[in-house]
């Protein structure tokens with residue numbers, strides 16, 4: 001029986017994947033796995049029982065990813081599962097920034113008398129706007145979301161420029177060849193009428209857009225942030241908008257300093273809030289967590305490498321270890337010394353950590369328990385698990 005703990009509302013379509021015979025949800029203080037959305041776990045006291053955390057979403061800045069790796073906790077996310085939802089909200093926000101639809105609709109509701117049509121035609125001029133067609137959009141971060149925004153903005157007739165120094169090969173293939181690649185971010189900042197940010201929140205991206213970057217932007221440019229609040233320096237962007245250095249700011253991240261300003265539109269973190277995205281994320285998070293708990297396979301992790309192997313032996317040992325030389329040799333010799341026969345083995349490293357799966361042709365629970373103890377005693381091994389087929 002595996003025990004799971006959830007934070008936030010996780011779509012039932014995902015949780016249904018955990019059959020009641022083998023899983024309990026929110027019934028134990030010692031969970032094997034955690035599934036969450038935006039809950040901040042940075043100061044959370046993780047129970048020792050936790051083997052994995054699945055973030056039903058893209059950003060993992062709410063999980064202490066490195067600390068988890070040090071403690072042998074695998075952290076997963078759901079790459080691309082909510083990208084379409086965010087893309088649609090970005091496109092809607094671009095349109096809202098050039099067409100005062102909300103203002104016009106609110107004004108219509110204030111009309112009194114029988115001559116509504118006449119009043120509308122006489123006054124609608126105040127709500128005239130502009131078109132996106134032919135304007136230049138800069139996309140900073142060409143990952144799952146940025147690539148989709150770039151492609152669809154191009155289809156709307158925008159001239160699109162993208163910047164991403166680490167773009168993945170898969171994503172690069174999905175981006176229209178009409179999207180111009182900028183060599184550095186300043187090119188995007190200086191040339192574009194709209195700039196939308198789609199990078200993760202990391203130490204290197206905190207305050208990515210501050211006074212210096214805002215000063216490079218055009219006076220009639222609008223900045224959109226659907227990534228994370230901390231990526232844009234709030235005081236700097238409020239000053240830039242108020243001083244007329246940029247035309248406006250649209251953010252999916254509320255902050256009191258952004259409120260009550262006609263040139264700033266703030267949404268309540270709605271990027272991924274569609275039924276479709278919530279279901280996609282919950283299903284993907286559940287599938288990866290289940291495969292890890294039941295088979296020890298790792299896919300879509302943000303702190304461990306992808307390691308998958310077909311499970312066809314009586315027992316599988318999984319080892320989380322420090323990524324130091326000769327660990328494969330150490331692990332296999334310790335197993336051989338216990339007279340346990342290895343059927344299959346796979347090992348991958350990522351940064352300071354590595355993950356090894358060893359399928360063994362052994363049915364004795366006693367021998368398996370002994371090898372767990374032996375492996376765990378090694379100073380470079382962080383966590384060992386045995387999974388029975």
Ligand SMILES: NC(=O)c1ccc[n+]([C@@H]2O[C@H](COP(=O)([O-])OP(=O)(O)OC[C@H]3O[C@@H](n4cnc5c(N)ncnc54)[C@H](O)[C@@H]3O)[C@@H](O)[C@H]2O)c1
Pocket residue numbers: 057058059060079080082083086140141142143144145146163164165166167168171198199200201204205226227228252269270271272273
């Ligand atoms: N508003 C929301 O509800 C919502 C929903 C989903 C994701 N997000 C945020 O959007 C972020 C991006 O999501 P994604 O699914 O596109 O992630 P992703 O990992 O597919 O793409 C991120 C891209 O940013 C690039 N990047 C990293 N640092 C960069 C830099 N300094 N300059 C330019 N590019 C850089 C990476 O190379 C990568 O291609 C998430 O990390 C999350 O914080 C917000």
Ligand SMILES: O=C(O)CC[C@@H](O)C(=O)O
Pocket residue numbers: 037038056057058059060082269271272273
């Ligand atoms: O779960 C959500 O509502 C937001 C998720 C989003 O911020 C993400 O990073 O995927």
